[in-house]
Amino acid sequence: MKIELLTPAQARARQATGAVLVDVREVHERAQGQAEGALGIERAVLEAAPQTHLPDLSREVLLICQSGARSLAAAQALLERGYLRVASVEGGTTRWIADGLPLVMPLVDAEQARFAERYSRHLLLPEVGPAGQQRLRDARVLIVGAGGLGSPAAYYLAAAGVGRLRIADDDVVERSNLQRQILHGEDRIGQPKVSSAAQTLQALNPDIAIDAVAARVTADNVEALLDGVDVVIDGADNFATRYLLNDACVRQARPLVYGAVQRFEGQVSVFDAGRRRGQVPCYRCLFPAPPPPALAPNCAQAGVLGVLPGVIGLLQATEAIKLVLGLGESLAGRLLGFDALGMRFHELALPPDPDCPVCGVAAS
DSSP: OOOEEEOHHHHHHHHHTTOEEEEOSOHHHHTTOEETTOEEOOHHHHHHSHHHHOOOTTSOEEEEOSSSHHHHHHHHHHHHTTOSSEEEETTHHHHHHHTTOOEEOOOOOHHHHHHHHHTHHHHTOTTTHHHHHHHHHHOEEEEEOSSTTHHHHHHHHHHHTOSEEEEEOOOBOOGGGTTTOTTOOGGGTTSBHHHHHHHHHHHHOTTSEEEEEOSOOOTTTHHHHHTTOSEEEEOOSSHHHHHHHHHHHHHHTOOEEEEEEEBTEEEEEEEOTTTSTTTSOOHHHHOSSOOOGGGSOOHHHHOBOTTHHHHHHHHHHHHHHHHHHTOSOOSBTEEEEEETTTTEEEEEEOOOOTTOTTTSTTOO
């Protein structure tokens, strides 16, 4: 049976004669406004148990969504379940608004409305949606370092709605940091970086929690810092901390999102050998031993283009969000390099080292 397509005006007229109009969009979409008189029933809920919500199979049912695609699919599902008079509104709520037809704001509690408004662009993505945004809300991420890499990574993870950020750094804000460490300002010079970071991030998103740990990551505290976290962001500036983090992440099966910058070049990868032993490498597979200091000067010695940590830190945040949501393909097993002067990305395959003392087959 062919589904009847109605204009919003025709649907409005049918409402007046007893037809029921059902908005099949998600709650967060309807919170921005829905057609007057419409029932709000999410498409998945309606299709799962239509007679619970619409017990009369002979009553005329009009379905509306945002643009018309979902309502058409839902209408087909209702016809297959025995409903006799089903129609879909062409153009959906977008056209309803454009045609000047009455709109109402459904009753939602303040927290629900704020959640829907803040994360509206995420909620529109089928790959994220309400369930994915809730996963972000439930997630815990450890960020080691509130400097050049940790700043942009933390800023965008907070904006994305990651529910708890644990930030560890024992340094204080200096004027030389401000060129690239965007969590801090001139008025924070001399303050602990983690306190400054917490202040900025809470101002951006007051609904998340910040654990500010004013301490250097050491063998004595690394296990406690990793406790309960889902993903670790490596924003460290020294090899000792990187090796320590890597080994602890392998032991506790935590994915480690690596980033490094120097002068005009940066690197990003994901080391997930703790959860995928023998399939992907750890940091020690890439660097079995630290290079001589002369070959690996830090930013204070060699300098760094101010925007470069922003590029790499954002890539780290992207990988962390993907890991929390289980989306796409992570950089595990790949090293992504960035050359700012040439504006080029390049990729290098990273196989696991079967003889690695930390993640190899014989490692204890």
